[in-house]
Amino acid sequence: MLTVKDLNVSVEQQPILEGLNLTVAPGEVHAIMGPNGSGKSSFAHVLAGREGYSVTGGEVRFDGADLLELPVEERARKGLFLALQYPVELPGVSNMVFLREALNAVRAARGDSVLDVPAFMKLVREKAALVNMAPELLKRSVNAGFSGGEKKRNEILQLALLEPRLAILDETDSGLDIDALRVVADGVNALRSPQRSFILVTHYQRLLEYIEPDYVHVLSGGRIVRSGDKSLALELERRGYGWVTEGAAA
């Protein structure tokens, strides 16, 4: 589904990713861990098409397409989704309008018909219940004045509505208390399927207690320095990142 080959990225001439390789098959859940500044979030943003990153080498193929050539919205329409660490507030833009525009854009790309308002309302209420989101948040401006937990739930709601092929969750656990984390994780787990893949970008092992990954990778110095199964995350939790990153440097 996703193949990243020797990806090199820099920001303002500073290398951020240096030869990153990753392959994600349908249905797999990959966790990407690493110390602060290791390039985890940058990797997530590069995949989604955020401005400000220069790809200086390598390639990314997503379902056969050259992902890096596609504009941001085309990547989303092809089924790539990035849940942000800091979801953006859109004052004055109704959450309902935002969700409907997004869903209909993605549906149109898949060849599905535009959902009318009643059908959309029914669907969005159903999905909001899945992430335990208060219905009044649907009527408010997108993320404006939402608590940290509400913003994250809104991200997972979008994920549930848009049904992407590949969902990248960037530090979704940050700033969440244990109850909110459980709700978000339950939402994600409910969306796991043999066709849908996930990349979980996280600093801590905590999230992985709730969403069990198939693979764990450690990113350091702009490349993956170690890969393993979920036991690697436990080991990182116990021993810190030092032993992996130092070993890689040596």
Add this chain to the structure above:
Amino acid sequence: MNAIAEPVEHFRTLIDTLAPSLPGADVEWLALQRARATEHFVDQGFPSRRQEAWRYTSLERVLDQPWAPHARPALEPDASDVSERQLAPDAVARLVFLNGRWLPGFSHIDALAAGVQVGSLHETLQQHPERLETWLGQVARTEISGFTALNTALIDDGAWVQVAAGVRLSGPIELLYLSGGPDTTAAHTRNLVVIGQDAKATLVEHYASLDDAALFTNSLSEVVLGEGASLEHARLQDENAQARHISNIFVRQGESSHYHGVCVSLGGVWSRTEYHNRMQETGAGCELDGLYVAGDGQLNDVHLDIAHGVPACSSRERFKGIVLGRGRAVFDGRVRVDADAQKTDAHLANDNLLLSRNAEVDTKPQLEIFADDVKCSHGTTVGQLEPAQLFYLRSRGISDEVARRLLCLGFATEVLDSCPVDGLRSRVEQRLQKLLAKSPVIAPGIEE
């Protein structure tokens, strides 16, 4: 284009020609007012850019034609012209004007509660001028510019609205000002609105064109609010791209009265709106919400002159501007708090969204405070669409164009939400979508 070399001379001749035929020409107090206004007009002429209030606004694009009233427009409106432009289908009364002249056929003023009068100023001046003597010309300060003086010198027609003490209207009063060619037609519309003690009303005005002719509207409204009175006063200026439009709104507020103005200005090649609000008795409150849009080739200018003359009044002004293409906007918001006006609460905000590299806005919020126990604030922003917000929308599959439109509408939402009638809100939303779709929005830092 028939440029006129001496605009003051042109209008003076016009006043001399029209004066004998104006309604109430033989009514002494009215004749005196018109004569004084004429004198003012001839003495001071039109404003120049050397005057602070006109610093950013050139008159070249408004005084370039021999404007004159035309009795018979090229196009007579039909019922659909009127119904298409209605903003308040549930209006308890509707007056329709064409080029400043009342059209009785399209107006309805029936089913009004006792003590409510809605009608043509022209008719009233002819039949019962004494009903207007107390107020007409008493609120407006005719001398402030050549435009206000000219309007008063030519007082002819417009809306006359009176709501007696204690009356609460069950629905809005709608005023629809249509304009249509031939070119060079001018309308010096004059409105008088008097809301009695503890009365409550909603007034919705819509200025719209029937065709693409170059027309000039010079409107002046006087609004009087009695003690405890409350008025929701919404205006939409949506004339064609050739229109020249100036509106002066003078509001005098009694004790504990409440005025809420909503001002949406979208049309015209040259457009200016001036609010002059006087809070003359304690406890009065004034709120103004405004949205102005200037597209390619348009100038859209807003001036506020809010005066707190007595203690314990509050005012809140919130104006938002969207400037596209080579559009230009001016916001000059002045709030004056006199030495006696202790316990004043005044807040002025102006936010502007520039959607192209060539868009321009001059914004000047001014708080002049002479009292020491007050709560006052002002804030101005000029910005572009946030790249992070655009990315967020696009990362959900929404096209760049729709993302920009959603953000622009979001920017205007607070003002849209303040509309007292739904028809105005939805109309403005539709018009905004259209204006934004027509004018390509340029991303920050990208060459056109």
